[in-house]
Amino acid sequence: MIDIIxxxxxxxxxxQFPNGPLGGLALTVLLAALSLTLALPAGIALGLAxxxxxxxxxxxxxxxxxxxxxxxxxxxxxxxxxxxxTITGVKTEQFSTMLMALxxxxxVYLAEIVRAGIVGVARGQFESARALGLGWWxxxxxxxxPQALRSMLPSLVNQFASTIKDTSLGYIIGLTEVxxxxxxxxxxxxxxxxxxxxxxxLTYFTLCYSLSRVAYVLEKRLNRRTAAPARVPxxxxxxxxxxx
Amino acid sequence: xxxxxxxxxxxxNYHALVDVSETIAQGxxxxxxxxxxSGKSTLIRTINRLEPIDSGTISLHGADIHARGVDVNQxxxxxxFVFQQFNLFPHLSVLQNCTLAPVALRGLKPAQARxxxxxxLERVGLAAKADAFPSELSGGxxxxxxxxxxxxxxxxxxxxxEPTSALDPEMVGEVLMVMRDLVRDGMTLVVVTHEMGxxxxxxxxxxxxxxxxxxxxxxxxxxxxxxxxxRAKQFLADIRSPFARGD
Amino acid sequence: MPHFxxxxxxxxxxxxxxxxxxxxxxxxxxxxxxxxxxxALVVALxxxxxxxxxxxLGAAYVEGIRNVPLIAHLLFWYFGAPELxxxxxxxxxxxxxxxxxxxxxxxxxxxxxxxxxxxxxxIRAIPVVQIEAGRALGFGFLxxxxxxxxPQALRVTVPPLxxxxxxxxxxxxxxxxxxxxxxxxxxARVETATFRSAESFAFVTAAYLGVSLVITGLGVxxxxxxxxxxx
Numbered sequence: 016m017i018d019i020i021x022x023x024x025x026x027x028x029x030x031q032f033p034n035g036p037l038g039g040l041a042l043t044v045l046l047a048a049l050s051l052t053l054a055l056p057a058g059i060a061l062g063l064a065x066x067x068x069x070x071x072x073x074x075x076x077x078x079x080x081x082x083x084x085x086x087x088x089x090x091x092x093x094x095x096x097x098x099x100x101t102i103t104g105v106k107t108e109q110f111s112t113m114l115m116a117l118x119x120x121x122x123v124y125l126a127e128i129v130r131a132g133i134v135g136v137a138r139g140q141f142e143s144a145r146a147l148g149l150g151w152w153x154x155x156x157x158x159x160x161p162q163a164l165r166s167m168l169p170s171l172v173n174q175f176a177s178t179i180k181d182t183s184l185g186y187i188i189g190l191t192e193v194x195x196x197x198x199x200x201x202x203x204x205x206x207x208x209x210x211x212x213x214x215x216x217l218t219y220f221t222l223c224y225s226l227s228r229v230a231y232v233l234e235k236r237l238n239r240r241t242a243a244p245a246r247v248p249x250x251x252x253x254x255x256x257x258x259x
Numbered sequence: 260x261x262x263x264x265x266x267x268x269x270x271x272n273y274h275a276l277v278d279v280s281e282t283i284a285q286g287x288x289x290x291x292x293x294x295x296x297s298g299k300s301t302l303i304r305t306i307n308r309l310e311p312i313d314s315g316t317i318s319l320h321g322a323d324i325h326a327r328g329v330d331v332n333q334x335x336x337x338x339x340f341v342f343q344q345f346n347l348f349p350h351l352s353v354l355q356n357c358t359l360a361p362v363a364l365r366g367l368k369p370a371q372a373r374x375x376x377x378x379x380l381e382r383v384g385l386a387a388k389a390d391a392f393p394s395e396l397s398g399g400x401x402x403x404x405x406x407x408x409x410x411x412x413x414x415x416x417x418x419x420x421e422p423t424s425a426l427d428p429e430m431v432g433e434v435l436m437v438m439r440d441l442v443r444d445g446m447t448l449v450v451v452t453h454e455m456g457x458x459x460x461x462x463x464x465x466x467x468x469x470x471x472x473x474x475x476x477x478x479x480x481x482x483x484x485x486x487x488x489x490r491a492k493q494f495l496a497d498i499r500s501p502f503a504r505g506d
Numbered sequence: 507m508p509h510f511x512x513x514x515x516x517x518x519x520x521x522x523x524x525x526x527x528x529x530x531x532x533x534x535x536x537x538x539x540x541x542x543x544x545x546a547l548v549v550a551l552x553x554x555x556x557x558x559x560x561x562x563l564g565a566a567y568v569e570g571i572r573n574v575p576l577i578a579h580l581l582f583w584y585f586g587a588p589e590l591x592x593x594x595x596x597x598x599x600x601x602x603x604x605x606x607x608x609x610x611x612x613x614x615x616x617x618x619x620x621x622x623x624x625x626x627x628x629i630r631a632i633p634v635v636q637i638e639a640g641r642a643l644g645f646g647f648l649x650x651x652x653x654x655x656x657p658q659a660l661r662v663t664v665p666p667l668x669x670x671x672x673x674x675x676x677x678x679x680x681x682x683x684x685x686x687x688x689x690x691x692x693x694a695r696v697e698t699a700t701f702r703s704a705e706s707f708a709f710v711t712a713a714y715l716g717v718s719l720v721i722t723g724l725g726v727x728x729x730x731x732x733x734x735x736x737x
Contacts, residue, residue, distance in 0.1 A: 087679040090690070147335065153363060194575070208589050220569075
């Protein structure tokens with residue numbers, strides 16, 4: 016395995032850059048980060064729409080959310096990659112296709128995270144802001160959303176990890192992200208398929224596991240002051256001292 | 260100044276407010292008391308339309324706050340409301356809690372709002388905590404900040420919904436003292452409370468409610484010593500403990 | 507702009523292709539579900555075991571599997587793992603439906619890791635005093651789980667499990683990458699044959715949505731019929 020790493024590490028990390036477009040792990044992370052950043056404003060807007068007091072806003076957005084969540088991401092990618100060029104006449108290349116699909120998908124999932132965050136802020140906060148005379152939008156903007164976004168941070172980090180995994184679907188349309196690169200390496204190394212794919216798995220694991228740990232730490236920090244009733248502990252260990 | 264005219268409110272089939280009519284004059288201090296579920300919290304929350312009503316009108320200086328198309332936010336910015344659970348904004352400092360509304364709604368410059376807020380915090384005895392966050396304060400301190408926050412909008416009337424019910428006993432006094440100072444300054448107050456001592460010493464009038472109706476209106480002296488309505492007599496007998504001072 | 511002719515996919519050869527794909531998608535999802543759920547239960551109990559070694563094993567499984575995308579799992583089990591098999595087993599694998607088998611393995615392991623976490627959360631939502639009450643009566647760990655905790659945990663766990671089932675259904679589409687002839691594969695095949703993506707994709711989208719709605723509906727029904735009851 017070591018010689019595979021030694022020979023192909025650069026290709027694995029950045030693809031053919033600078034002699035070609037960016038690829039590999041760098042592309043994976045860039046795509047994930049960019050799509051999440053672009054999706055965030057839309058996600059907040061959709062999340063607010065989901066809690067809007069106006070049915071005319073709430074219902075269509077709720078319908079949209081159920082629609083997008085009922086369809087596989089790959090389907091959305093295929094629509095963008097095969098169908099869109101037939102009506103726009105422009106052949107979209109892999110990166111922008113993946114980006115569009117991921118932004119659309121993430122906006123909807125972020126909307127749910129935002130909604131949960133808003134709902135999680137105590138009702139009294141919104142009420143006391145309204146009691147001061149602040150309108151619905153201002154009460155949201157200055158009192159509820161800041162608190163909601165703070166509590167959402169762990170979920171956002173987890174969503175980032177999820178998006179990194181979702182970028183792997185670019186493999187199917189030939190995007191040179193890290194899974195595709197791994198398959199390319201495999202065709203050259205041929206008899207060490209197990210090792211190559213284990214390496215790929217290890218890469219994703221390191222990235223996503225670290226992110227989930229960050230999310231965990233964030234969550235612990237946020238919950239520091241809330242005292243929850245005793246639940247089933249992480250392990251059922253004897254609590255009495257057997258020697259006593 | 261605040262006028263209830265035949266106000267009715269239902270929660271589903273439950274008749275929460277029954278034909279309530281009452282006038283509260285400027286400068287009056289009115290305490291609303293009664294057993295749990297009597298509708299007293301509901302009553303005070305309808306004044307600034309935190310709860311809607313089903314019939315009747317509630318007017319402030321002649322304008323009906325529950326009318327259709329009325330600018331609720333405009334009304335609310337002229338009414339101070341203090342909640343049982345304080346509801347300070349945890350992500351803002353004490354000072355920021357008090358300057359948020361004046362800057363956003365009255366167009367005050369941040370420096371002006373800051374000075375005014377500091378003066379108010381001084382008045383409630385918490386100027387030293389201006390840059391602290393609500394989580395660092397005790398319940399009594401938080402409630403005093405909540406009062407300062409409401410005062411920052413210079414309302415002509417202040418509403419208190421059981422302001423001391425969520426406090427540990429030793430902190431009740433500091434909040435009641437602040438409220439008494441407001442009375443000395445001539446503020447109109449409507450207070451829902453169980454603190455009978457406060458009612459006796461400070462209120463001009465006591466309203467006794469039960470099952471959605473105002474059953475008795477009297478001066479504190481008259482109410483506490485010689486209640487007329489049988490339900491009021493029952494209520495006062497129930498809350499009096501053998502350890503209470505005097506009568 | 508080419509006109510939209512739905513009849514292309516509603517009758518005839520292409521319809522057959524798509525329906526075969528749908529059937530295979532459902533088979534893949536069903537088989538995986540039947541295998542993943544018991545596995546998830548085992549892993550969840552491992553993670554809650556009083557034994558440190560078992561707990562670590564459970565944690566390693568969950569973290570190791572779910573932090574790696576499904577495509578990497580599929581590629582590994584189809585291209586990587588068979589290399590490790592002794593020759594005669596490898597021959598037997600390829601003689602049968604290797605793609606489906608490898609896809610099922612990958613999908614089962616992946617789905618089970620998420621379901622295990624949901625089951626674990628459900629069990630942890632039960633107040634610890636319930637376990638204490640069970641142990642006080644004299645039940646061992648597994649018995650307490652079976653008789654006291656799991657029956658209560660079931661109601662809490664079902665909604666997230668429905669969610670995971672939804673994900674499983676959508677994830678079957680990724681099996682196309684190793685050549686499983688499920689619905690997405692057939693959709694692409696029809697598109698290649700007819701150059702008409704809209705009709706083929708519309709059919710497949712509707713199919714995915716339809717089954718998704720059924721699964722979601724099941725969840726809503728269960729929640730209404732068996733709401734969570736706390737003490």
